[in-house]
Amino acid sequence: MDDHGVSSVISLDGLQCLLDALARRGYQVVGPRVRDQAIVYDELSRVEELPAGWTDEQDGGHYRLKRRNDQALFGYAVGPHSWKQFLHPPRVGLWQATVVNEDRLHFEPVRDEAPRYAFIGVRACELAAITIQDRVLMEDNHADPHYRRRREQAFLVALNCSEAGGTCFCDSMNTGPDVKSGYDLVLTELLDSDTHHFLIQSGSAEGAEILSELPGELATDAHFSAARDVVERTRRNMGRSMPKTDIPALLMDNLEHARWDDVAERCLSCANCTMVCPTCFCTTMEDTSDLEGVTAESSRRWDSCFNADFSYIHGGSVRNSTRSRYRQWMTHKLATWVDQFGTSGCVGCGRCITWCPVGIDLTEEVRAIQGDSSPGEQT
Amino acid sequence: MNSPDAWMPEPVRVLRRKQELETTWTLELEPGQASKGAFAPGQFNMLYVFGVGEIPISLSGDPGQTDRLVHTVRAVGPASRQLATLRPMATVGLRGPFGTGWPLAAAEGSDLLIIAGGLGLAPLRPAIYHVLNNRERYGRVVLLYGTRSPDDILFREQLDAWNRLPDFDVHITVDHAGSDWIGKVGVVPALVPTLAFDPEDTVAMVCGPEIMMRFTASALRDAGVDDQSIYLSMERNMKCALGHCGHCQFGSTFVCKDGPVLSFDRLRGLLSLKEF
Amino acid sequence: MKSIAQLVCEHPFFQGLDSEFCDLMCGCARNVRFDPGEYLFHQGENADYLYLIRHGQVALELAVPGKSPVSFQTLHDGDVVGISWVLPPYHWASDARAMSLTRAIAMDAHCLRKKCDDDPALGYAVLKRLLPILTSRLNATQMQILDVYGAPEQQP
Incomplete structure (x- = not known):
């Protein structure tokens, strides 16, 4: 913990004060809300708008909101x-x-109207994903001005994770469930039968300043200990795990492994995994012109290595088969990313598993290539 | 180059247009303010055609001449077909130059084996100009050039002129020819073993269709040239040229910024993989 | 002036061959020359000779109905023209045309086949020299079939 490490314990009212303080400072506050039977990130002004009492059930190709027994x-x-x-x-x-x-x-x-965002509830895996995109989009010769503007203005209220999903594996990617750095404030939700508090700690000067404005009580050893218990319990409940092995070497030594054919049989090349992935950064350029042919606009939109046009060079796509596209995605995410940017491109958030319509699980694909999938294991 | 908005082109005028082959045109553009016409042989620019989009095009002119940017384009896609129709005074958008160049500094003192296939001669031509502008820094130069047929030979007068220079041999071979062709017929890699050169003191620069480069590189290896002394110019889909859009990845390499010119030791093994 | 034996044994095709074998084959050899445009042989004719080019350039061609003949390979100093002499039924698979004044050694195929049949060791040595020519011809054909420099398909 650095110099800014001020801490306090706040109640639900204190949390509302935090939302208000951020709004007062001109931030557009964004946080989790329930919409379309999922928890999504959207504008937030009241604590009551947070998904109190909801949890989610996640598995390969499966996501469902469920009621909790408490009001977390x-x-x-x-x-x-x-x-x-x-x-x-x-x-x-x-x-x-x-x-x-x-x-x-x-x-x-x-004109690029970049709002000043304050994000509420940035989990450890997501903070890791933001750090990875910082590296990709800001730390080369040509920093992306659009990303940079948004990123440099953003205020991050991180969250020590109190709930591991069925497809989570941040622990085995060393990115969570506890938040380590890169935040302005970090919350840990402390909930028992009588009390509902948040341990709040600062990680930046601005975070410390805001924290000082919040009504709260002194954080004691008991609070810190309870917060540690929260993340340790989460750590034990990870639904998935990435095999502990030299994954880049494993994949790059097995570029012609039969498993690529196997996964290609299941993969629909729908690009969902790349859209939900918090680190996938690929984009394409789009040109549109007006009917008079006087102005044309160039814009950039998310693209995916699963799209047929992605690898198009005159004559055709370099990667025509689903096998080659899945291989490109996974080897990039888990292997060549390390050469390019110094870390894995995967943070273990599990989104690609949950939102894959056929439930392809990259941890299972790695395990299969590694050769330790036991016979009879469900695919 | 590190402009605040490296995504935005600047407008430049077409100065001259010349038809080289049936579908191949050379466009001379006024140099942009950003680069002032400077580039390294092997680099490319992104050229924007109004309402159609941007495409990467290698520079094909003399790097010593900074008063114009020369590009040789084959009119095959929507943007390149449009580019080939532009008349002098028309404007295009320009970004660049981007990418790595041929290893001309590292190759000083060595003999050069320049091997081109088809339109691949265009990105190599600036390297040849550079060598001729600094002739004393390089040893013997052998240029191997393969095309589909005699009608597809690019820069023909220049090839003849280079062949007349001392210590500069030009060998042209075509895949097939009619009986009026008096030159060689056969594929480029097959010519490599017939050349007399010192593999230990030769730097090879190869540009052409990927399959031609693959077989040529392996013929060069068989002739004793080190992988590190063989350079290929790779081609992949490029959208941003800044290493951000992700399209041009080839293994760990972003072809737009780590390439297009890459030494064979970084490519071998991956080049023969299907759909990689 | 060099003897025919010297010319045969010094030709790249036979270079390094056991001198006994070489001497054995010289009896099948004679010097020939072709003027530009002259054909060494035509497709379908009996493959009665194997030609070792000393100086010159020879085009292997195929006649295409309604078009001028298409050349798919040229052969130069030190190359061998013709493989068909070793494969029954000994008919040429293409035309061979001298593109320039070409001096060559013509080896009588009947004589050569007989010597190879009589001495399998010689036959094996000759075949080992012919096979690389055959495979490089095959490799080149594969690349030519791919038409790597051809106009790419137009983008839709």
Whole structure:
């Protein structure tokens, strides 16, 4: 814990004060809410809007909201949304080209209204995902100005995870369930039969400043100990785990493994996994022009290595088969990402497993290539 | 280059257009403000055609001439077909130059084996200009050039002129020809073993269709050239040219920023993989 | 002036061959020359000779109905023209046309086949020299079939 490590214990009222304090500072506050039978990230102003008493049941290709026995506000794992959609939006206008004086082109950047976001309840895996996208989109020669603007203004209220989902495996990716750094404030939900509190700790000067404005009581050893118990319990309840092995070497040494054919039989190449993945960053350029042919706009939107056009070079797609596309996705996520950016591209959030319509589980695919899947194991 | 918005093109005028082959055109553009016409042989620009989109096109001109940017384009896709119709004074959008160049500094003092297939001669031409502009820094130059037929030979007068230079041999071979062709018929890799060169002191630069480069690189290895001395110019789908859009990945490599020119030791093994 | 034996034994095709074998085969050899445009042989004719090019250039061609003949390989100094002489029924599979003044050694195929049949060790040595020519021809054909420089399919 660094210099900004101030801590306190707040109640539900204190949490409301936090939302208010952020709104007062001009942040657009975004957090988990129930919508369309899922927990999604959306604008938030009242504590009552948080999904109190809800949890989720997750498995390969399966997601269902269920009632909890308590009124926990954060008693579920991650849903289909990730913070990626705010920091690296699905569509960004880049520039406009206008024909002036008959044939001269003029280029003008599209106005990019980047809100100042405050995210409520950023879990450890998601914080890890944001760190990974920071590396990809901001730390090379050409920082992405759209991402950077949003990212640099964002205020992150992280969350020590109190609920592991059926497809979670952050523990085996070393990204969670406890939040370690990179936040402004971090909450741990402490809930028992009589009390409902949040241990809140700061990780930045602004976080400490806001924390000091919140009504709260002194955090005691008992609170810290209870908070540790929360994450340890979560750690024990991970629904999945990634095999402990040198995964980059395993995959790159097995690029012609029969398992790629096997997974290709199941994979629909629907691109869901890449859309829900909080680190997948690929985009394509789209050009649209007006009917008069005077202005054209170039925009950028999320793309996926599962799309046929993704690898198109004149003559056809380099990766035509589902086998090659799945192999590209998984080897990039788990192997070549390490060469490119120094870490795995997977944070163990489990979204790709839950939201795969046929329940393909990348931990199981790794295990199969590793050769330790026991006979008769369900696919 | 590290402009605040590397995604946005700047407008430049077409200065000159020349038809090279039936579907291949050379466009000379005014240099942009960003690069002022400077580039390294082997690099490419992103050219934007109004209302159609952007495509990567290698520079094919003399790097010593910064008053124009020369690109040689084959009109095959929507954007390249449109580019090939542009007349002088028309404007296109320009971003670049991007990517790695041919290893011309590392190759100083060595003999050069320049091997091109089809339109692959265009990205190699700036390297040849550079060598001729700095002739004393390089040893013997052998240019192997393969095309589909005699009608597909690019830059024909230049090839003849280079062949007349001392210590510069040009060998052209075509896949098939009519009886009026007096040159060689056969594939490029088959010519490699017939050349006399010192494999220990030769740097090979290869550009052409991927399959031609693959077989050529293995012919070069068989002739004793080290993988690290064989350079290929890779081609993959490129959208942003900044290493962000993800399209051009080839294993760990982003072809747009780690390439397009890559040494064979980074590519071997992956090149023969189907659909990688 | 070099003897025919010297010319045969120094030709790249036979270079390094046991000198006994080489001497044995010289009896089948004679010097020939072809003027530009002259055909060494035509497709379907009996493959009675194997040609070792000393100097010159020869095009292997196929006649295409309604078009001028298409050349698919050229052969140069030190190359061998013709494989068909070793494979029954000993008919040429293409035309061979001298593109320039070509000096070659013509080896009588009947004579050569007889010597190879009589001495399997010689026959094996000759075949080992012919096979790489056959495989490189095959490899080249594969690449040519791919038409790697051809115009790519148009984007839809």
